[in-house]
Amino acid sequence: MINKTLQVKLGNWTLDNPIIPASGTFGFGFDHNEYYDINILGSISLKAITPTARYGNPLPRICEINHGMINSIGLQNAGVDHAIQYELKHLGKVFHKKVIANVAATDIEGYVEVIKKLNSQTIIAIYEINVSCPNIEKGCMKFDEDPRALAILIKTIKKIAKKPIYIKLSPRVTDIVQMAKVCEDSGADGLVLINTMPGMRIDLLSGKPIMANKVGGMSGPAIKPIAVRAIYLCRKAVKIPIIGCGGVSNASDVIELMYAGANAVQVGSENLIDPYACQKIIAELPVVMKKYKIKNIKDIIGFSTNS
Numbered sequence: 001m002i003n004k005t006l007q008v009k010l011g012n013w014t015l016d017n018p019i020i021p022a023s024g025t026f027g028f029g030f031d032h033n034e035y036y037d038i039n040i041l042g043s044i045s046l047k048a049i050t051p052t053a054r055y056g057n058p059l060p061r062i063c064e065i066n067h068g069m070i071n072s073i074g075l076q077n078a079g080v081d082h083a084i085q086y087e088l089k090h091l092g093k094v095f096h097k098k099v100i101a102n103v104a105a106t107d108i109e110g111y112v113e114v115i116k117k118l119n120s121q122t123i124i125a126i127y128e129i130n131v132s133c134p135n136i137e138k139g140c141m142k143f144d145e146d147p148r149a150l151a152i153l154i155k156t157i158k159k160i161a162k163k164p165i166y167i168k169l170s171p172r173v174t175d176i177v178q179m180a181k182v183c184e185d186s187g188a189d190g191l192v193l194i195n196t197m198p199g200m201r202i203d204l205l206s207g208k209p210i211m212a213n214k215v216g217g218m219s220g221p222a223i224k225p226i227a228v229r230a231i232y233l234c235r236k237a238v239k240i241p242i243i244g245c246g247g248v249s250n251a252s253d254v255i256e257l258m259y260a261g262a263n264a265v266q267v268g269s270e271n272l273i274d275p276y277a278c279q280k281i282i283a284e285l286p287v288v289m290k291k292y293k294i295k296n297i298k299d300i301i302g303f304s305t306n307s
């Protein structure tokens with residue numbers, strides 16, 4: 001039975017609850033159906049889909065840090081054609097809601113190619129455009145750092161996309177509010193805040209970087225304050241929906257990001273620690289809402305920005 005006090009909207013799309021596994025931490029979803037009925041989720045942000053298959057970066061490409069992790073996966077996936085022929089079909093057999101397709105590429109042509117091929121997929125509700133290019137610096141245009149390039153990308157995608165586009169921004173820029181405004185002014189339908197922070201660890205025995213790629217994207221509870229700040233500042237500056245992401249590990253974190261201005265919330269690294277993380281957070285939400293006297297979760301969206 002649907003708990004209407006947990007329902008939220010992303011544009012015209014109503015989600016049963018605000019909980020969405022973040023891209024890259026839940027695969028294409030269907031494997032997790034072995035643990036619990038994934039239809040309890042608000043939606044799923046799929047693993048990044050690129051124009052062609054990518055092996056990703058060399059091993060090792062994950063390491064732990066205090067209160068989080070660093071990854072340098074390199075957008076490993078089988079490419080858009082395989083996603084359509086296999087992953088999306090397989091997911092559709094067990095998940096009966098619409099999903100978010102995370103699209104990544106190194107140039108405008110690559111984004112356009114993927115979106116044109118995905119336009120016909122009815123299971124997809126929105127495109128999450130990954131402009132941060134984490135861990136694939138070589139040959140990658142810095143859309144997340146160049147306002148002009150970002151504007152051109154968004155305007156080009158909007159001409160061919162048959163679904164709303166949400167831009168996933170990096171917190172490493174000098175002014176994330178400026179980038180958020182560029183997104184809104186260029187026609188983006190929403191934002192995803194935030195992507196990972198750059199990080200690195202060194203092995204004390206060898207004195208060398210732990211990961212083969214040397215640096216990677218830091219995620220987990222350590223970056224939650226950075227996410228809260230970015231969401232708060234951008235919510236005060238733009239009107240389009242925001243999907244919050246960064247350091248969420250429990251229901252209280254979800255409420256904090258929504259107070260800051262998130263319309264829905266993605267859960268990332270916690271899924272890699274506990275495959276039941278999203279299930280637990282959804283179950284915890286009504287309890288935590290009662291604790292803080294919240295009658296309907298949509299009522300708290302952006303509440304902190306009013307003070």
